Amino acid sequence: MINTLNLELKDIPGQLEKALGGFSKHDANILSVVHHREDKTPRGTVPVEVKVDVGEVVIEKIIEDLRSRDVEIVKVGEENLSRSFMVILIGHVVHSDIRDTINKIDDTGLAEVKDLSLKMPGINKESTARLFIKADGESGVKKTINLIKDIAKEKELKVITEMDV
Amino acid sequence: MKIALLGFGTVGQKVAKILESRKNFYENKYGFSPEIVLVEDSNSQGYHTNGLNPKKLLERKEEKGDVGSGRKLDLNDVEFDVLVECTPTNLEDGEPGLSNILQSLELGRDVVTSNKGPLAIAWEELKQTSSKNDSILRYEATVGGAMPTINLAKDSLAGNKIKQIRGILNGTCNYILSRMRGGGLPYDHVLSEAQDLGIAEADPSYDVEGIDTALKIVILANSLLDFNVKYSDVDVTGITGITSEALDLANEENRVIKLIGKVNGDKLEVGPKMIPKNHPLAVKGTLNVASLKTDLAGEITITGKGAGASETASSIISDLISINRVRNFR
Incomplete structure (x- = not known):
């Protein structure tokens, strides 16, 4: 199952690595990472879109992990190609x-x-x-x-x- | 090699003619010296233990419409090595072809056939009878006329697993669809044109309803993919009722419509399908095409004439020469 997670990261060094750590910890296969530097939010955070191929149980664990890392999760969606x-x-x-x-x-x-x-x-x-x-x-x-x-x-x-x- | 030739229509006659005219060529090149000892058509028989004269046989068939007087001999009574079975396809029970082939296999004699009926109806029985009696059964001529589909898969692609087979296996349907598209002509008009040209039968349903394609798909699925399926297992739709507007609408999107026979997974299907104009399967006119998807060799596509006396005879003779290599008949 392909899931797309839309995250918002603080614009300071090391944030992307911190966020991706939440995926690698659960052996999730990351299909793509798009870093939207040009589309900074009014709050000054950077939107990042991560596509992963994982099961439903794993995605719940990843979300939990990302929250514990203080990563802002905007949207999680199963993708229908x-x-x-x-x-x-x-x-x-x-x-x-x-x-x-x-x-x-x-x-x-x-x-x-x-x-x-x-x-x-x-x-x-x-x-x-x-x-x-x-x-x-x-x-x-x-x-x-x-x-x-x-x-x-x-x-x-x-x-x-x-x-x- | 002593041959019993059952069925002396266009295909049977062509086989006899070629074996006679290429006698020296076959002897020199392949060490293959066939002799037709028994010939049989629907109402007569000719037999000579040292071989009949094919020239005289063909002349007699032409003049008198028979090959001898009456039918007295049974295959049991005749000394022969290989049966060439070219009687017409019968969808009901496969007869008389099925009994002819079974009898020959039981006698331990090899068989080459162009007759689809027995293979589509009684595959398991034929397969078992052939292996039990150590007799060879070859049937390249049943699918795709001259196109070497079965032997390509069994010999040249040996060691591969065949995953999928798709193809255009009926020249009549392909002619009709190609001509409708090329000329913007209605189905009925093109069908009657095809009948005038001898491409379609007076009763075209066997071809245009997809029955012929479905029988070939059954033979391919059973022999190449080790299925055990029958005609009734195929989901069949023919080409009747296809409008020239359908071909136009497909054409606007760079597609052509073809009657495609397909074995995919455990699904057997025959029906009109849209395919891209430049697809390898998009062959025109009466041509046939088959595409085999294999695990090692990838996809292999062959195309050629799917019907005609000399094309069918070509497949029969190639099967005979293959058997001769194994058995070394003199």
Whole structure:
């Protein structure tokens, strides 16, 4: 699990080392450290963003440790690496209520339809839609695709996904 | 090598023709001297213990539509070394191919086949019968025509673990999708064009519904990944109903749509997929392509003609020569 910790450090020597000590003590794998010197806070502290790959239990210990070191923790968040992918739907896409299709995807909270292109060659002819969808992480993509397949089955639409999605 | 050739359609005839015309070449280069002792089509049989004359056989087939009078002999009655099984694929029960192959393996004779039905239906039984009787079963011609997919994986990539297989394994579907994209043409129009060109059958469902691709995926999964799966284990979607608008919308994003067969993890799938235009699998026309992901050699992709009499015969003959190397038939 990737976690992002937003910290604020005093602008005096040795502060970063002190903070990172709280991570190394728990064998946390630090993925990146971004030191925002140019974005000093009104209080004069320096924002630092640390990304780590650790389990839930370890992250609690790290937070405890950082507090005991007097390191200001602003925000802790599990990161959802969002992924965009494309899906093509063929059939009576509009008449089977495209709005409902989009709502069903958006309502999962895992994914969001960001873009829709529609081609309608003629009245009573099947239309074709291309959807760009943004989903949370691999599991979000997988769940969303399964949902789209279920919707397509119910609405008698043909689904074309990307090969590697 | 004494050959029993069962099935004398376009593929069987081509094999006979090449074995005859390249007799000296094969003898000199490989020490391979095949003789067709038994030939059988759907209603007749020809047999000669010292080998039939392929030229006369082909002439007779052309003139009279048969290869002899009646069908009296059983494989049990015939002295042969290798069975070449080219009867048509039957999805229901794999017959008559399945019985022919099993009988030959039980007799301890080797088999080369281009027939997908028996392999897709009764893989375990064939595998066990072959190992129990120390008879070799080779089937390169069943997948990808001339493309050396199975033997590439088994011989050249021996020692690797194959993690994933993906490919375009049906030339008819690839022709239809390539042509629709190139000309902005509707599916029905391109299908009828393909039928006129002899690329698609009068009843195209076997190809366009993805059945043919699924059978090949089953054969690859069983033989290369040690699965034990059947046609019904594949999630199959064909290309019927694909609109030229779908190809346009994909094209706007630099994608093409291809009927992809895939074995990944324990999942077997056949369906139309979007792939980047410049992807190695994005081959055009009737070409086939297969990509094997291996643990040591990385990803290996091969492409070639997936169908046609001489391409299929090429795979059959290469299997025969391989068997000859092992057995040293004279």
